[in-house]
Every structure is written in C-alpha cells, then in structure tokens.
Amino acid sequence: MLTESSAAVVTATLPAVQAHGEAITHRFYRRMFDAHPELLDLFNRGNQATGAQQAALAGAVVAYAGHLTGGSKVPWGPILDRIAHKHASLGITATQYTIVGRHLLAAVGEVLGDAVTPAVAAAWDEVYWLLACELIAREARLYTLAGLAEGESVWRDWRVADKVRETPDVVSFAVVPVDGGAVPTFTPGQYTSVAVDLDGGRGQQIRQYSLSGRPGADHWRITVKRVRGTDGVPDGMVSTFLHQQVTVGDTLRLSPPFGEVSAVAGSGPLLLVSAGIGLTPAMAALEHLAATEPQRPVTLVHADRAGTAHAFRGELPRLHAALPNLRTTLWYEEVSDADLAGPTAEVAGGLVDPELIPVSPDAHVHLCGPLPFMNVVRGGLLRRGVPVERIAYEVFGPGMLRDERA
Ligand SMILES: Cc1cc2nc3c(=O)[nH]c(=O)nc-3n(C[C@H](O)[C@H](O)[C@H](O)COP(=O)(O)OP(=O)(O)OC[C@H]3O[C@@H](n4cnc5c(N)ncnc54)[C@H](O)[C@@H]3O)c2cc1C
Ligand code: HEM
Incomplete structure (x- = not known):
C-alpha cells in the first residue's frame, strides 16, 4: 500500500510519467549501461534494438503505479510471478534492484525536470520499492526452491550430448550436467535460460528455451528454432549461434528450470x-x-x-x-x-x-x-x-x- 500522501502525488503525476514513458526508459537504459556496462551481458540486445524489453520494465512500474492508486482491475499476482520467474532464470540479485531503481528515478528527474519536486521523487521511489520488494521476495523464494544456497550462482555447465535436426529450421539439443550430478526435474511448461558467449567478442547473451523432453529423464532437451532475419533485420543472435556454432561435446551455461505456467494443469481433460x-x-x-x-x-x-x-x-x-x-x-x-x-x-x-x-x-x-x-x-x-x-x-x-x- 502506498502512503496516502504519496498516492495523491502519484495520481497527479501519473499522466505526465505515462506521456514521457518512452523518453524516460531510453534515458534510463543509457544511464544504467554507461555506469554499469557489465549489465549489457544480462539484457537481451535484440529486445533492446526493437524496444520490446524497454517498454516492459518501465511499463510494469507505471502499470503498478496505476494499480496502487486504484485505476486498474488487472490481477497482479500472475504478472509478478511471470517477471519473478524470468528474473530468477537470469540470476537477478537484490543488489541490482538498487542500481535499476537509482537510474530509473534519475531518468524520471532528467525528463520531467522541475516538475519532480522532492515530494514527487519520494512518491515514485515508494512505488518503485513496493514493486521491487514484491519481486525480490518472490525471487528469493524461487532460488531457495531451486536448491540454491544464499548468493549461489544460477549458472551450471551442461555438455551437449546430442544435436538432432528436427526440421530445416529447428534443432534439438540433449544436454547433461558437466559435473555428473543429478538432472533436476521440472514441470512441463518450464524453461531454462541458456547463456552463450557469442563469437567475435560480441559478449554474453541469454535466452530462454522451454524444456521439450520428459521430466525425470537422465538429460534435458531443448529445441531451438532458428530466427532468420528478413528485409534488413538481422538473424537472431542466440538461435543462429546455437544452430551454427554449438555441436556435440560443447558446453552451455544453463539456469535451473523456472516458469510459472504448467502445461499439465488439473487432472481432467x-x-x-x-x-x-x-x-x-x-x-x-x-x-x-x-x-x-x-x-x-x-x-x-x-x-x-x-x-x-x-x-x-x-x-x-x-x-x-x-x-x-x-x-x-x-x-x-x-x-x-x-x-x-x-x-x-x-x-x-x-x-x-x-x-x-x-x-x-x-x-x-x-x-x-x-x-x-x-x-x-x-x-x-x-x-x-x-x-x-x-x-x-x-x-x-x-x-x-x-x-x-x-
Ligand atoms: C519462456 C520462453 C520460452 C521459450 N522457448 C523457446 C523454445 O522452446 N524454442 C525456441 O526456439 N525459442 C524459445 N523461446 C524464444 C527464445 O528465447 C529466443 O527469443 C529466440 O530463440 C530468438 O532469440 P535470438 O537471440 O535468436 O534472436 P534475437 O537476437 O533476440 O532477435 C529477436 C528478434 O529481434 C529482431 N532484431 C534483432 N536485432 C534487431 C535490430 N537491430 N533491428 C530490428 N530487429 C532486430 C530479430 O530479427 C528477431 O526477430 C522462448 C522464449 C521464452 C521467453
Ligand atoms: C521493480 C523493478 C523491475 C521491474 C518492474 C522489472 C520488470 C521486468 C519485466 C516486465 C520484464 C519482462 C518480463 C517478461 O514478460 O518476459 C523484465 C525482464 C528483465 N528484467 Fe526486470 N524488472 C525490474 C528489475 C530488474 C533488475 C533489478 C534487473 C537487473 C539489473 C532486471 C533485469 C531484467 C532482464 C535482464 C530481463 C530480461 C530482459 C530481456 O530479455 O531483455 N530487472 N523485467
């Protein structure tokens, strides 16, 4: 719940923040990546180029502000779950929320200028941290459920045991843990994040792939469609890399299984x-x-x-x-x-x-x-x-x- 005084300020300033949403997100990412270039390895460069993710993060903060001030009837539980599962699969930490929050609120100040009085800044800070706390708590629980100790990395090395061509544009990879340990089971519908080091010094990129094999098997299977660029749009970075560069015996970094959507819900039809x-x-x-x-x-x-x-x-x-x-x-x-x-x-x-x-x-x-x-x-x-x-x-x-x- 927002404090009463903050709720009034957020209600009054929401239209201005909404109207300048695109400029705010643009500034936010530029500031944050200038100060923390290491975060570029975490974010999806394809989404950055198309603007898809930019709209997602700031859009969620603005929508949550609307929710807190009573303007929207959208149930937030499923939205928070989706974001938390995605974040957990990327290994997002509580410390990183401080970085995002600082740069997001600074970007609001830069774009809206004098309109951002100390009271306005404090009210939006409250919105951000209410949302951040919801997500941090959910993510902490997910890390624990995945069997990770406090601060333990989500990334584990997996060896490609088989690569199968399913269609001209689709290949499956069977992977086993390099450490020879247990293969975690999962609920059908869950995915793993795959981190690859792109060739040519292009850095790390992470994408999600649904687990397409049988839970409980002695390996995981992921199945990747190659995204082909047309009309001057580039080929998909990671899917092309997996198709062209990754072969049997290679190592991939994978997260534990995450994802809130079950493909086998219920017990009837x-x-x-x-x-x-x-x-x-x-x-x-x-x-x-x-x-x-x-x-x-x-x-x-x-x-x-x-x-x-x-x-x-x-x-x-x-x-x-x-x-x-x-x-x-x-x-x-x-x-x-x-x-x-x-x-x-x-x-x-x-x-x-x-x-x-x-x-x-x-x-x-x-x-x-x-x-x-x-x-x-x-x-x-x-x-x-x-x-x-x-x-x-x-x-x-x-x-x-x-x-x-x-
Ligand atoms: C939960 C989840 C499960 C998934 N499961 C699967 C699965 O089982 N199998 C599967 O194949 N995929 C799956 N995906 C999709 C997968 O994660 C990737 O998004 C997909 O492989 C494309 O990644 P990419 O790196 O190849 O493409 P990207 O490089 O991310 O490109 C994505 C799109 O952006 C366009 N683009 C990139 N740069 C620019 C630019 N400069 N200008 C304009 N356009 C640009 C590309 O042309 C492409 O159309 C899943 C995604 C999620 C979120
Ligand atoms: C309150 C704070 C935050 C909100 C509201 C938020 C919101 C979102 C949303 C809505 C998505 C898209 C989920 C989807 O539909 O797939 C997302 C993805 C993501 N978030 Fe957050 N996020 C927050 C904090 C953070 C932090 C602290 C980090 C780490 C620096 C982070 C990194 C990412 C990354 C890397 C993705 C995937 C992006 C991509 O694939 O390009 N987020 N976030």
Whole structure:
C-alpha cells in the first residue's frame, strides 16, 4: 500500500510519467549501461534494438503505479510471478534492484525536470520499492526452491550430448550436467535460460528455451528454432549461434528450470494448442503424461506452416500408442498429399479456426505460439465458455496477452 500522501502525488503525476514513458526508459537504459556496462551481458540486445524489453520494465512500474492508486482491475499476482520467474532464470540479485531503481528515478528527474519536486521523487521511489520488494521476495523464494544456497550462482555447465535436426529450421539439443550430478526435474511448461558467449567478442547473451523432453529423464532437451532475419533485420543472435556454432561435446551455461505456467494443469481433460516452435512445452507435457498418466484425455491442436516445418511430427505415432486418449488435430497453411496419409492425426488446411477446436467444458487449456495466434484462440475459447482462469499460456518473448478485465 502506498502512503496516502504519496498516492495523491502519484495520481497527479501519473499522466505526465505515462506521456514521457518512452523518453524516460531510453534515458534510463543509457544511464544504467554507461555506469554499469557489465549489465549489457544480462539484457537481451535484440529486445533492446526493437524496444520490446524497454517498454516492459518501465511499463510494469507505471502499470503498478496505476494499480496502487486504484485505476486498474488487472490481477497482479500472475504478472509478478511471470517477471519473478524470468528474473530468477537470469540470476537477478537484490543488489541490482538498487542500481535499476537509482537510474530509473534519475531518468524520471532528467525528463520531467522541475516538475519532480522532492515530494514527487519520494512518491515514485515508494512505488518503485513496493514493486521491487514484491519481486525480490518472490525471487528469493524461487532460488531457495531451486536448491540454491544464499548468493549461489544460477549458472551450471551442461555438455551437449546430442544435436538432432528436427526440421530445416529447428534443432534439438540433449544436454547433461558437466559435473555428473543429478538432472533436476521440472514441470512441463518450464524453461531454462541458456547463456552463450557469442563469437567475435560480441559478449554474453541469454535466452530462454522451454524444456521439450520428459521430466525425470537422465538429460534435458531443448529445441531451438532458428530466427532468420528478413528485409534488413538481422538473424537472431542466440538461435543462429546455437544452430551454427554449438555441436556435440560443447558446453552451455544453463539456469535451473523456472516458469510459472504448467502445461499439465488439473487432472481432467487437457487441451494443448500450439503453433510453430510453440510446440515445445506441449511435447514435454505429452512425454510426461505418457509416463505418468497415460489414460488422461488429451487433445493436441497444432498449427504450422507445412508438414515439413512441423517439428516432432515423427514422434506422434509413438505418443498415440502410449496415450490411448490422445486426439491430435493439425492445421497446416499448406497441406500436401503426404500430410493427409498420416494415420494418427486429422489434418486441416489454413489457419486454426477456434470454433472447430474440440474442447470439453471442464478442460484445462495450455496455449503457446505467436501473440496474435494466442489472442485469436483464447478469444474463441472464452466465447465458447472456457473460463479465463483455465486457459494458461506462454509467450516466447516479453509481454503478456491483453486482459479482458483491464
Ligand atoms: C519462456 C520462453 C520460452 C521459450 N522457448 C523457446 C523454445 O522452446 N524454442 C525456441 O526456439 N525459442 C524459445 N523461446 C524464444 C527464445 O528465447 C529466443 O527469443 C529466440 O530463440 C530468438 O532469440 P535470438 O537471440 O535468436 O534472436 P534475437 O537476437 O533476440 O532477435 C529477436 C528478434 O529481434 C529482431 N532484431 C534483432 N536485432 C534487431 C535490430 N537491430 N533491428 C530490428 N530487429 C532486430 C530479430 O530479427 C528477431 O526477430 C522462448 C522464449 C521464452 C521467453
Ligand atoms: C521493480 C523493478 C523491475 C521491474 C518492474 C522489472 C520488470 C521486468 C519485466 C516486465 C520484464 C519482462 C518480463 C517478461 O514478460 O518476459 C523484465 C525482464 C528483465 N528484467 Fe526486470 N524488472 C525490474 C528489475 C530488474 C533488475 C533489478 C534487473 C537487473 C539489473 C532486471 C533485469 C531484467 C532482464 C535482464 C530481463 C530480461 C530482459 C530481456 O530479455 O531483455 N530487472 N523485467
């Protein structure tokens, strides 16, 4: 809770901070990276270039200010969980909050000038630290649950034991801990952060990859789609590096499993809806259920450009044999005769029509794919009466879906 005097000041200054949000974030990152160039290794340079992450951090502070002063009905628990899991997977420390807070508040002062009186500065400082404390507490708990001692690094060396080409643009890596220790289990839907040292002195970059294999196996599997640049936009840094430079025997630095979204929620019918590389959490879910709950009714709806782009398609017969109540519907933008010959799946042409998704009223749903795809599918399922709290989703980038309650 904000103090009453701060709440009044924040309410009065929120429109100005919102209006100058972009300039404030721009200044903030410039100041912070000038003072702490080592933090460049932590942040995603692709997101910096496109502005995606810049909007995320400052946007969250402004939205939280709105929440504290009563203007928004968005439930904050899931948002805080998402950020905390992402932060924990990056090994963010409480000390770093002091650095971010100092530079963020200084940037507000630089942009808004004389409007930032000591009372205004104190009120926004309070907002920042209320949010920071929520996140620091959640992150401390996550580190403990991951078995890390106080101050212990999240990074552990893993050796690439196998590299498998799934499609022309998708490869899987099987990895085992270099120290020969236990392979942590995980909930289907969770991801690991992968830190790589880019060639040519380009420094470290970190990305998240969903664990796509069976929890409890003697190795982890991640599956990476190569992001190709078009129209002058560069190729994806880390996915290209993993595809081109990383081979069997190489070492990668990986975080423990994090991620608040389960792909196997509930115990009744389960609906997994994915598009493209968004299939990875669903694969972990299917492998997990085949090993632990083979009778559970599961529907997999997967959309892809074509059968040739569909990773793990060859695994479907084995999974159908292991999961007698699995039903699969595939939607390919381009359907070939060979696609229609497969015995275990129904294949439709074009984009997924949410009205045609087989869903029972008591199903738990997990979505993963591009944001526009998930918005369309979730909107359709909500219209068909699936309650909002039973539709979980994973975004492979910063951000969340719009909330109908906003
Ligand atoms: C929870 C989670 C789970 C994920 N799971 C998976 C998974 O299982 N498999 C998977 O393949 N991916 C997954 N991802 C996505 C993955 O983390 C990376 O985002 C993805 O591999 C792209 O990273 P990159 O370094 O190759 O691309 P980046 O270098 O980060 O580039 C990202 C985008 O920005 C564009 N860009 C970069 N620089 C510029 C510039 N200067 N101007 C304009 N545009 C630019 C690039 O062209 C590209 O489109 C997941 C992400 C999250 C958050
Ligand atoms: C109150 C303070 C903070 C807020 C509100 C905040 C908010 C956010 C948000 C909303 C995201 C995007 C999450 C997602 O949807 O994926 C994010 C990611 C991230 N945050 Fe924070 N954050 C805070 C503090 C910090 C601190 C102290 C650091 C460390 C210096 C940090 C480093 C990062 C990094 C590296 C990412 C991933 C960025 C990327 O991939 O480019 N954040 N944060």
